[in-house]
Amino acid sequence: MPDPSAESWSFETRAIHAGQDPDPTTGAVVTPISLSTTFKQDEVGQHKGYEYSRSGNPTRTAYEEQIAALEGARHGLAFASGLAAEDNVLRLLATGDRVLLGNDAYGGTYRLISKVHTQLGWTAVDLLDVDALVANWPTDTRLVWLETPTNPLLRCFDIEAICAAAHERGAIVCVDNTFATPYLQQPLSLGADIVVHSATKYLGGHSDVVGGFLALSDDDLAARLRFTQNAAGAVPSPFDCYLALRGAKTLAVRMDRHCANARAVVEMLQSHPKVESVLYPGLASHPGHRAAARQMRDFGGMVSFTMRAGRDAALRVAASTHIFTLGESLGAVESLIEHPGQMTHASAAGSPLEVPDRLVRLSVGIENVNDLVEDLRTALERA
Numbered sequence: 341m342p343d344p345s346a347e348s349w350s351f352e353t354r355a356i357h358a359g360q361d362p363d364p365t366t367g368a369v370v371t372p373i374s375l376s377t378t379f380k381q382d383e384v385g386q387h388k389g390y391e392y393s394r395s396g397n398p399t400r401t402a403y404e405e406q407i408a409a410l411e412g413a414r415h416g417l418a419f420a421s422g423l424a425a426e427d428n429v430l431r432l433l434a435t436g437d438r439v440l441l442g443n444d445a446y447g448g449t450y451r452l453i454s455k456v457h458t459q460l461g462w463t464a465v466d467l468l469d470v471d472a473l474v475a476n477w478p479t480d481t482r483l484v485w486l487e488t489p490t491n492p493l494l495r496c497f498d499i500e501a502i503c504a505a506a507h508e509r510g511a512i513v514c515v516d517n518t519f520a521t522p523y524l525q526q527p528l529s530l531g532a533d534i535v536v537h538s539a540t541k542y543l544g545g546h547s548d549v550v551g552g553f554l555a556l557s558d559d560d561l562a563a564r565l566r567f568t569q570n571a572a573g574a575v576p577s578p579f580d581c582y583l584a585l586r587g588a589k590t591l592a593v594r595m596d597r598h599c600a601n602a603r604a605v606v607e608m609l610q611s612h613p614k615v616e617s618v619l620y621p622g623l624a625s626h627p628g629h630r631a632a633a634r635q636m637r638d639f640g641g642m643v644s645f646t647m648r649a650g651r652d653a654a655l656r657v658a659a660s661t662h663i664f665t666l667g668e669s670l671g672a673v674e675s676l677i678e679h680p681g682q683m684t685h686a687s688a689a690g691s692p693l694e695v696p697d698r699l700v701r702l703s704v705g706i707e708n709v710n711d712l713v714e715d716l717r718t719a720l721e722r723a
C-alpha cells in the first residue's frame with residue numbers, strides 16, 4: 341500500500357518520495373538494491389514482511405508504491421515485462437470469456453490475446469463509436485482492453501464513456517497507459533479498473549530496463565493479481581526495479597519536454613510536401629482529439645505519419661535519420677524512428693489490427709528540438 345502521506349503530495353513530489361523513505365538503518369536517501377533472495381525468520385512464519393524475493397522484495401515494494409502513487413492507485417504490482425503484466429490480467433478470465441480489444445493496439449497485445457490465451461473469445465472493436473459499441477455488445481464480454489493513445493495510430497478513446505458502458509454490462513476495463521503515462525492521464529480516476537504499463541517505455545525512460553506494471557484500487561482484484569504475480573512468478577529483478585524507480589523520478593520533467601519537442605516535429609511534418617498525413621492527438625483534425633483534450637494534460641511524445649509516395653518511401657525515411665535511431669521501443673530520452681508494419685506491428689499483419697504500410701512512427705526524445713526537426717527534414721528530403 342502506498343505511503344498515506346503521499347496522497348497530499350503533487351505528482352512531482354510523489355515521483356521522488358512515495359515509497360522512498362530514507363533507509364531506517366543507514367539513512368541512505370537512495371533506495372538500496374536489495375539482492376537477498378531469502379529473509380531471516382525469527383520463528384517459523386515470523387518475519388519482517390519478506391520471506392522470498394519472488395513473493396516480495398524491498399526494492400520492488402518501493403517501486404510498486406511509487407508508481408501506484410503516481411497512478412492514484414491503492415495497489416501497484418511490478419512485472420518482468422509489459423506483456424507479463426498483461427498476461428496476469430488475462431488470467432483473471434475463465435474459458436469462453438470474451439475480450440473486446442480496441443482495433444488499434446500494440447501487436448504483442450493482439451498476439452497474446454489471440455494466439456496465447458486461445459481459451460478466450462475476442463473481438464476487435466471500434467472504440468471511437470461508443471453508441472455502436474453498445475448496440476453490438478457481445479453478452480459474454482468480461483473485459484474491455486484499450487490503449488489511449490493507441491500504438492501506432494495514436495487514436496484516443498473516451499475512457500469515462502467506455503467504462504460506464506462496460507460496467508453497466510458487467511465487464512471490467514483495462515487501460516494500457518504506456519503512451520500517456522500517469523503524468524498526462526490517470527485512467528483510474530476516469531473509471532478504469534486496471535491500468536497496465538510497459539514500464540520499458542516512459543516510466544523507465546532510458547532504454548535500459550524491460551518491465552511491466554499494473555495499478556489498481558480494487559482490493560479483491562488486486563489480491564487475485566498479487567496471487568498470480570507470485571504463483572506464475574514473472575517478477576522483475578531488484579536491479580530492474582531500481583532502474584525503473586530511478587527513471588520514474590524524472591517522469592514529469594521528461595514528459596514536458598517530450599510533449600514540447602513533439603509539437604515542433606508535428607508542425608514541420610504538417611508542412612512537408614512528402615508527408616501525406618500526420619497522426620497526433622494534439623491536432624484538432626485527429627480522431628479522438630476531443631477525448632484527448634478532455635482527459636490528458638498534454639498530448640504526448642509519440643507522433644506517426646504516412647508518406648505520400650507509399651511503403652518504400654516510408655522505409656527509406658526510417659533508414660535515413662541520424663539522431664532519430666531506427667529501432668523498436670519508445671518512450672526514452674533518445675528519439676527513435678520505426679516502420680510499424682515491418683517492425684513492432686508485424687505480428688498484426690493480416691488481422692483487423694494491421695497497420696498501413698506507408699506509416700512511420702516516431703518516439704520524440706528530449707534532445708535539442710532544432711536538431712530533431714533538422715534531422716527529420718533532411719531524411720525526408722532524401723526519401
Ligand code: PLP
Nearest residue numbers: 421422423446491518538540551
Ligand atoms: N503496451 C504497449 C502500448 C507497448 O508499446 C508495448 C511494447 O512495445 C507493450 C505493451 C509490451 O510491453 P513490453 O515490451 O515491456 O513487454
